[in-house]
Amino acid sequence: MSNVYDIAYDLEKALRSSSDFQELKKMYDEVNANEDTKKLFEEFRDLQLGLQQKQMTGQEITEEEVQQAQSVFQSVQENETISKLMAAEQRMSMIVAEMNKIITKPLEELYGPMVNN
Amino acid sequence: MSNVYDIAYDLEKALRSSSDFQELKKMYDEVNANEDTKKLFEEFRDLQLGLQQKQMTGQEITEEEVQQAQSVFQSVQENETISKLMAAEQRMSMIVAEMNKIITKPLEELYGPMVNN
Ligand SMILES: [Ca+2]
Ligand SMILES: [Ca+2]
Numbered sequence: 001m002s003n004v005y006d007i008a009y010d011l012e013k014a015l016r017s018s019s020d021f022q023e024l025k026k027m028y029d030e031v032n033a034n035e036d037t038k039k040l041f042e043e044f045r046d047l048q049l050g051l052q053q054k055q056m057t058g059q060e061i062t063e064e065e066v067q068q069a070q071s072v073f074q075s076v077q078e079n080e081t082i083s084k085l086m087a088a089e090q091r092m093s094m095i096v097a098e099m100n101k102i103i104t105k106p107l108e109e110l111y112g113p114m115v116n117n
Numbered sequence: 118m119s120n121v122y123d124i125a126y127d128l129e130k131a132l133r134s135s136s137d138f139q140e141l142k143k144m145y146d147e148v149n150a151n152e153d154t155k156k157l158f159e160e161f162r163d164l165q166l167g168l169q170q171k172q173m174t175g176q177e178i179t180e181e182e183v184q185q186a187q188s189v190f191q192s193v194q195e196n197e198t199i200s201k202l203m204a205a206e207q208r209m210s211m212i213v214a215e216m217n218k219i220i221t222k223p224l225e226e227l228y229g230p231m232v233n234n
Contacts, residue, residue, distance in 0.1 A: 004135055004212065007128040008219040014121045016223040028227055092224065095121065099220055102125040104213060106133040110145055 011099065024092050027085035037081055044076045128216065141209050144202035154198055161193045 015021055032038045047069055054061055076082050132138055149155045164186050171178055193199050 004128065004131045004216070005219075007124065007131050008216045011121065011124045011128055012219050012222055014124050015220060018121055021223055025227060096221060096224065099121070099125045100217060102122075102129050103132060103216055105129055106138055107209065107213065110142060 015095070015099075018095075020088070020091050020095060024085070024088040027081065027088050030081050031085050034081070037079060040072070040075055040079060041082050041085070044072050044082075047072055132212070132216075135212075137205070137208050137212060141202070141205040144198065144205050147198050148202050151198070154196060157189070157192055157196060158199050158202070161189050161199075164189055 030037075031041050051061060051065065051069060053059075054065075076086075147154075148158050168178060168182065168186060170176075171182075193203075
């Protein structure tokens with residue numbers, strides 16, 4: 001049986017050369033190649049992060065912030081390049097989540113029966 | 118290049134047959150084979166989980182709870198079988214964390230440069 005690290009590095013290489021990752025990279029580069037698109041995407045990211053942090057620390061989100069978020073989100077949805085990037089991001093994070101689920105299965109099987117008895 | 122899922126399943130198999138996982142399984146079975154040890158370990162887990170949940174939801178942890186936790190933790194540390202299980206758990210979760218770090222490297226490299234400019 002190969003070393004787990006060797007296989008993990010093989011998996012990294014396979015993920016890196018997968019069409020899903022290549023598409024993500026392509027859309028990421030396209031978004032960043034256009035100054036306006038890049039700026040809009042960064043504004044959206046910063047806004048998202050800011051609201052998440054406020055939520056996690058229990059700070060109030062103002063009416064203005066909600067409206068600003070809605071307006072930026074609408075611009076983002078209307079931008080085809082960013083929409084494609086976000087779709088590619090979602091596919092990629094789903095794949096990574098599935099990889100994690102597969103490799104934590106042995107642990108889950110070991111500890112699973114402990115929970116309910 | 119092989120399919121990422123095939124490689125992920127190979128990695129799962131390699132993790133399952135690794136000496137680290139086999140040791141974890143062995144210690145887990147040993148802990149559960151003795152009724153007293155099993156009970157003590159479960160008491161420790163429940164206590165740990167309960168305190169974690171209280172912390173996350175911002176509930177106060179009482180003096181009695183702190184003392185109870187210290188007493189159970191001392192018993193756990195004095196129990197060689199449980200100590201070995203906990204050491205094996207730590208090694209295994211370190212390995213899984215390293216696997217996750219390796220397979221998320223492509224994403225990290227893609228998004229890394231975005232953060233600071
Ligand atoms: Ca149990
Ligand atoms: Ca930037």
